[in-house]
């Protein structure tokens with residue numbers, strides 16, 4: 001399989017996003033990536049080549065080697081980084097998990113693909129990148145795709161009117177008990193922090209259109225990432241506020257996001273809650289574990305790390321978090337850094353191995369892609385990954401939503417349950433839940 005890969009970049013006239021989304025409904029495999037406060041949207045249609053990871057595989061090294069093989073096959077001289085194709089997809093949270101992952105289908109261990117077509121919409125300019133094994137048909141394929149895109153009806157993508165969605169929260173009590181047991185272990189100094197997740201199954205009377213969910217998330221969660229990985233096995237969707245990595249030569253950016261409180265009803269109440277979070281010992285501890293672990297890992301890789309001493313607030317419509325952007329400079333081996341960072345204590349815990357063991361033992365859910373780095377890698381070594389939280393797996397007429405919370409010695413199960421309920425809300429709201437519980441946490 002060492003065929004040359006050709007690609008062609010063309011400029012397209014201004015095309016409505018709605019048309020781009022409508023066209024993706026026709027493709028079984030697709031990917032959309034939009035970063036917070038960034039008007040660039042990357043949309044990928046179809047897989048020219050793909051890579052499913054397997055159990056126990058070193059997924060970062062597997063991607064490194066696959067990317068390097070593909071790069072050797074690229075027969076088009078590289079131009080600017082905007083003109084390049086990229087590998088898109090998601091890693092898995094824990095490739096060594098022994099839990100049943102039937103529910104995730106082939107996505108369970110992570111999946112990346114090289115798109116057949118990529119549309120990059122940035123402000124008023126739109127580019128199309130077409131990849132092909134056949135140099136002779138490349139131009140024609142690109143032309144046909146562009147025509148099809150322009151001729152798409154710009155029908156609005158809506159979610160079917162659902163009968164009230166049915167929520168199946170069968171593991172709630174088990175999860176609360178797991179939080180209590182884990183807190184006890186932390187109090188006995190067996191561990192410092194463990195992030196425990198749970199899932200909420202919701203069922204509809206009609207098939208859920210992932211592209212309509214994605215579109216609604218862009219409108220209701222404007223400051224987060226908006227990411228969709230669409231496959232034959234289901235669609236993983238995330239409106240995460242958390243960057244895992246943005247990288248280019250000699251520069252690596254990440255963030256420590258942990259510690260959560262609700263938003264206030266009024267500006268004054270909201271400020272008050274924010275100030276409370278900034279001073280709260282439990283939440284500061286949760287966040288500091290993340291900050292210290294990430295920065296130590298980056299330093300271990302020879303990078304010079306910079307961040308401000310005090311966390312800021314990262315506000316989304318339902319929650320606010322403690323947040324420290326981290327900037328690192330120097331030369332580094334990308335896939336080794338990613339390997340050593342994942343999972344950070346924002347999703348795993350501390351010490352990492354013990355926390356992962358605890359998660360494996362007590363969590364009533366198989367994480368699959370939840371909490372994993374997902375995003376894109378360009379062939380010039382640049383790219384961006386987010387942490388796949390505030391996310392769901394959409395399969396047919398069901399949605400499995402995921403949410404976790406950091407457990408430390410001062411954790412109280414009811415408060416952690418309330419925190420996960422808040423974290424379910426963005427997706428529940430978009431899916432049309434009329435009965436969102438208004439649970440408050442302080």
Ligand SMILES: C=C(O[C@@H]1C=C(C(=O)O)C=C[C@H]1O)C(=O)O
Nearest residue numbers: 258259260346389403404405406
């Ligand atoms: C695990 C999640 O979120 C993570 C845990 C947080 C916390 O414990 O306060 C906050 C942000 C995320 O790093 C989630 O949203 O599911």
